[in-house]
Amino acid sequence: MLNICEQKWIISSLTVYSFILQFSPLLIHVLVNDVRATADLETVEVTEGETITLNSHITGVKSDDGILWTFGTRNIRIAQIFKMEPFTHYDEIFRNRLQLDTQTGSLTIHNISITHSGVYKLQIISNDVSTKQFNVTVYARLPVPNITRASHSKRKSSISLTCPVLCSVDSVNKVTLSWYKGNHVISTISDSKTSSLFLPLEVEYHDKNTYSCVASNPVSNQTALLIITSICQPVSGHRLILLSVIPAVALLLVVILVLYWKFRKVKKNT
Structure with a gap:
């Protein structure tokens, strides 16, 4: 198992770090989880079209710290900080929506949409590895009833x-x-x-x-x-009276017709 010094040496190399992130996400997952990590889960609910910030709660990112943001069950890389330089161009569904704070590692999502609902994972690789997760739910804008x-x-x-x-x-x-x-x-x-x-x-x-x-x-x-x-x-009062009379009149007409039909039938038989 790699120790922390060896992990920091891997991360300090931009070429190797980018290659591993691009072609071997499983390996980086193993490297990150081979050390003791702390994981927090924060729930965020928001309306589509708004801007939210997923706060890392870090006081300051050091020049040799590694910051990695992933999204979804497949842990798709969407943003990272390397040598204080932010990179946010990795996934098409987040194009022109992401902003990284190089001082704190916090991630801001502009004009968020329903497709951006899911779990966001922040991995901070410094003297040790810490992990923070955000369960984000984006709701559609409500129409007026x-x-x-x-x-x-x-x-x-x-x-x-x-x-x-x-x-x-x-x-x-x-x-x-x-x-x-x-x-x-x-x-x-x-x-x-x-x-x-x-x-x-x-x-x-x-x-x-x-x-x-x-x-x-x-x-x-x-x-x-x-x-x-x-x-x-x-x-109105007159209309209500009329509505009350009409059913009674209709019933009376039906009774008259039935009596007339019976009278004709009796007369015909005699």
């Missing part, structure tokens, strides 16, 4: 004193849709495999409470306010 009037469910009577509304949102990763009455949640639905999420609600036409529909994920939320007077048209 859309509130529309819905149709009443099928009932025996078509008369209703409530207004059905529907809140919907395009489904993105790990989104929750909720109806609020004031500051209290009254119903909720979580992310599904469908292309959109829908959450119904019924309110009275003259309800004076404040209702809102909120789309949320662990890092952000979007809110749409329900304006009952805009979405729902209240039923």
